Amino acid sequence: MNGKAWVLTGILAVFALGYLLGQYPPVRFWDVVFWAGVVFLLSLMDVPLPFVGRVTMGFVGALAASTILWPNWAFVVGALGYFAPRPVWYKELFNRLQLGVSAGTASFVYYSLPSPLTAPFTALAYFLVNTLSVLFLLWTLGMDPRSMWKRQYRSFAIAYVGLSPLAFLMAELYRSWGGWSVLVMLIPVVYAWQMWRYQTRLIQAVNAMIYSLVNLLEARDPYTARHSERVAAIAVDIGREMGLPPEDLDLLERAAKLHDIGKVGIPDAVLRKTSHLSPEEWHLMRSHPVMGEVLLWPLFPYLGQVGPGVRYHHERWDGRGYPEGLAGHDIPLLARIIAVADAYEAMTSDRPYRRGKSPEEALKEIQDLAGVQFDRDVVRAFERAWRKDPPWRRKERFFTVA
Structure with a gap:
């Protein structure tokens, strides 16, 4: 001290x-x-x-x-x-x-x-x-x-x-x-505490299982390894800049970590394909947000309402996204935040068919897409977070620090 x-x-x-x-x-x-x-x-x-x-x-x-x-x-x-x-x-x-x-x-x-x-x-x-x-x-x-x-x-x-x-x-x-009445009263308190502990451990076990599944999914493709981890870090910083309360930041982090969980149902041949996808393959790939929400639905009592963030993170501000073509504020806020975080992470990561953009190039592209693909308020919050030079700004530094 x-x-x-x-x-x-x-x-x-x-x-x-x-x-x-x-x-x-x-x-x-x-x-x-x-x-x-x-x-x-x-x-x-x-x-x-x-x-x-x-x-x-x-x-x-x-x-x-x-x-x-x-x-x-x-x-x-x-x-x-x-x-x-x-x-x-x-x-x-x-x-x-x-x-x-x-x-x-x-x-x-x-x-x-x-x-x-x-x-x-x-x-x-x-x-x-x-x-x-x-x-x-x-x-x-x-x-x-x-x-x-x-x-x-x-x-x-x-x-x-x-x-x-x-x-x-x-x-x-x-x-x-007398004291005996207090001790009798403490019996249900102790019991409730034990049940609370049991529920907490159950939630922790469910979270650990789900995050292990995400890690297993990303291990299928070395180019997307730890993608969701970085997306979550970016999303939380955006949410913090937007003044979200702690409970919403926690929900945002979980939704961001799980946003691609639906890809467990995508075959490796499609998921790891280095050339252009056929219309059928592209249709299958675009189904992963809905598949993710369906997969997580039974776990919402333990995970919270992560579904909207998972289902709608590929919607666009102009209504040209998927799976439902929502536009503007009809897109849930968590999904709008994850969309920007997901895009930045993807832009600055190498792929078999291209090299990743520099952080400055990715920032410029996201700014250019404000009001078209992304919510302007979210982009402004992202820019404020980006200019603080957090570890996630550069992928190699994020994984070195993490």
Whole structure:
């Protein structure tokens, strides 16, 4: 960590000492032990958030504990909400401090406000301390907090709002019925978590199988090896320039990686032909977008709605594309983005019958085709991404970096 990060850690440590050294009424020893155990158990239960990663459920226990314990012990219990198999000491120090201070602050707010306001403001206090301290740390490390909020913490906020009532319910059960009622309540939570993990692993297995199939497809033709991987990288950068949210970028990446999956049904004699295709062969080749969507349709529950991006990536802005001859904004946005990414990758790649264009030549051709073959807005976003000189700009550099 740099100097600014240590300053932030020091500020959290000051708050921690303030809570630990404060004068508060005594609490029952077993209350502390019980909630420390609940927080530790829940901290082991990480759940996947859509498109952005994973978050532990330790905050649910810490938030509940902050309404049972005074700030000093809420800090101690909250600090247990961080679990890492092989932690780096300074990372563990920061994480335990910010989680403990989050719980301590939530407890302070809970016992300071009148009854009607306690629940929402207690939850808000925990969320703000937890989130803002991490975002500030990211800023000290040279990252963009706004980008991280959009990519990760906005989804965490949604999960937090959804799970916070569970914390207050746990606390109320504990007051009314004792610890056993909380443990009984945790049984369906643990079961749901196990089912969530199972579904996540199933989705990961499906994705791995599909991407392996794509790699196998591209291995049939050495000239298109890793084509979809580069198309996906280009498409994601275009989508980012267009301001697509993280969930759409994730969907775009998957659709781009799978856009040529329908070619598994194209015979090698057609797929690898170096001369002009006959009308019958060309008709067969043009069927691959529809074949791809049909192939992926049973997997949409696991892959998301990648179908439009796969089916329509050969449509043209002027309506002269295939398979349906859609035009303009009738073409789904993801397909319009993939069309530009696919074209650039193909233009800058060698083929048996021609050498690939230079990046500058390919950019010029795509610009010339804006409003004819491609969406002008997508082309402008592509140009902005291209001028940042990303690895995909030159094929050889992309595969060296990748």
